Amino acid sequence: MSKGFTLIEILIAMAIMVVLAAGGATISLRASRRKSVETTTDKMISLLRLAKSNSQASKVGTCTTNFQGWQVNINSTSVALQLVCGASTSDTQTFTYPTGVTASPSPTVILFKRLGAGTNLAGDAIIEISGLITKEITVTTKGEIE
Numbered sequence: 592m593s594k595g596f597t598l599i600e601i602l603i604a605m606a607i608m609v610v611l612a613a614g615g616a617t618i619s620l621r622a623s624r625r626k627s628v629e630t631t632t633d634k635m636i637s638l639l640r641l642a643k644s645n646s647q648a649s650k651v652g653t654c655t656t657n658f659q660g661w662q663v664n665i666n667s668t669s670v671a672l673q674l675v676c677g678a679s680t681s682d683t684q685t686f687t688y689p690t691g692v693t694a695s696p697s698p699t700v701i702l703f704k705r706l707g708a709g710t711n712l713a714g715d716a717i718i719e720i721s722g723l724i725t726k727e728i729t730v731t732t733k734g735e736i737e
Contacts, residue, residue, distance in 0.1 A: 628723065631720050639730060641661075668688055670685070694718055
């Protein structure tokens with residue numbers, strides 16, 4: 592009787608380890624992609640709330656005349672918080688989505704008018720953030736963020 596393992600037994604053990612490692616990597620990648628969508632959704636909600644708050648408080652920033660409000664400009668790969676002064680805008684914060692995450696419809700511009708006068712929307716806007724999963728954010732014409 593010999594002591595030790597045969598070549599077949601070692602190969603079978605290695606094959607089992609490879610299958611287990613591949614399964615673990617797949618689970619980890621899926622969790623990472625799900626987290627990316629959740630992080631992007633949280634950041635977009637944060638920027639929407641900041642735009643609303645700044646508009647309600649009439650925070651004019653660098654605008655010296657014709658303050659219109661604050662807007663969030665949503666593209667397929669990024670979102671920007673912008674100060675609206677007359678016909679011009681200036682970015683104050685920009686967030687680029689992680690790889691594999693998109694937002695639609697794109698482009699979407701949501702202006703929160705000064706002193707809580709609502710938004711520029713004709714109807715409620717539903718923004719979808721997609722990756723491995725899809726999350727929705729609704730902004731009403733009155734400026735409520737859900």
